[in-house]
Amino acid sequence: MRIPLIAGNWKMFKTPQEAEAFCERFKELYKDTDVQALICAPAIDIPAVVKGFEGSNIKVGAQNVYFEKEGAFTGEVSVDMLKAAGCSFCIIGHSERRQYFGETDETVNKRTVAALNAGLKPIVCVGELKWERECNITEEVIARQIKLDLWSLTAEQVKNVVIAYEPVWAIGTGKTATADQAEEVCAFIRAQLAKLYNQDAADAVTIQYGGSMNDGNADELLSKTNVDGGLIGGASLVAEKFAAIVKAASK
Ligand code: PGA
Numbered sequence: 001m002r003i004p005l006i007a008g009n010w011k012m013f014k015t016p017q018e019a020e021a022f023c024e025r026f027k028e029l030y031k032d033t034d035v036q037a038l039i040c041a042p043a044i045d046i047p048a049v050v051k052g053f054e055g056s057n058i059k060v061g062a063q064n065v066y067f068e069k070e071g072a073f074t075g076e077v078s079v080d081m082l083k084a085a086g087c088s089f090c091i092i093g094h095s096e097r098r099q100y101f102g103e104t105d106e107t108v109n110k111r112t113v114a115a116l117n118a119g120l121k122p123i124v125c126v127g128e129l130k131w132e133r134e135c136n137i138t139e140e141v142i143a144r145q146i147k148l149d150l151w152s153l154t155a156e157q158v159k160n161v162v163i164a165y166e167p168v169w170a171i172g173t174g175k176t177a178t179a180d181q182a183e184e185v186c187a188f189i190r191a192q193l194a195k196l197y198n199q200d201a202a203d204a205v206t207i208q209y210g211g212s213m214n215d216g217n218a219d220e221l222l223s224k225t226n227v228d229g230g231l232i233g234g235a236s237l238v239a240e241k242f243a244a245i246v247k248a249a250s251k
Helices: 016-029 043-052 079-085 095-100 105-117 130-134 138-149 179-196 199-204 218-222 239-249
Strands: 005-009 036-040 059-062 089-092 121-126 162-165 206-210 229-232
Touching (some): 005 089, 005 162, 005 239, 016 036, 016 043, 016 239, 036 089, 043 079, 089 105, 105 121, 105 138, 121 138, 138 179, 162 179, 179 199, 179 206, 179 218, 218 229, 229 239
Parallel strands (some): 005 036, 005 229, 036 059, 059 089, 206 229
């Protein structure tokens, strides 16, 4: 049984004070114990969110992490730092990191390995560009990303990975993939995992959909067999909207 994972990706929004106010409100609204809720906050907000969710089952994550243990890497944050701050998850390889900050499948792989070794659950993001979908190579793109991003992991390690399928054309655009499109690719990802590892590992992996998911479309997307949750950007910034998505996942 996979527990639905509804993760907010705040991106570069909210000051620590605004984060605190969100947590207070969301904690009042979050009643479901059969759904795992998670907020992936900007690094500077993590202490406020950890404190804000104290005494609840809501988890806290980061949006990126560097793969070296420590050293002269100005501006970076390590897995041990995130763990010590109270994070249990970390988004890795978000398309915005790939697009604006030079993230490659190789560095996504290094970050994923580092996160797993430190006991931090990576949420590895994959997804095709609009042009790639139009050229009918979505499956090739996803298969390549899965293979490279998870390179060298054992089947046991893979069970601790969360994969977020985020078609790049659906992120922040209001153009959600249809529930059937989301299911098709999420099922394809699971089949790839079964091929690369084994069925047991593939069945254990949480696969999320992300890209303009909101309180209006979450119900249908989350009703699909292979869609185990969502990675939510815009709609995770408002406690009421995010709580409504969590509620949709608990049905
Ligand atoms: P969106 O972002 O929900 O605002 O489309 C999703 C994401 O980038 O994770």
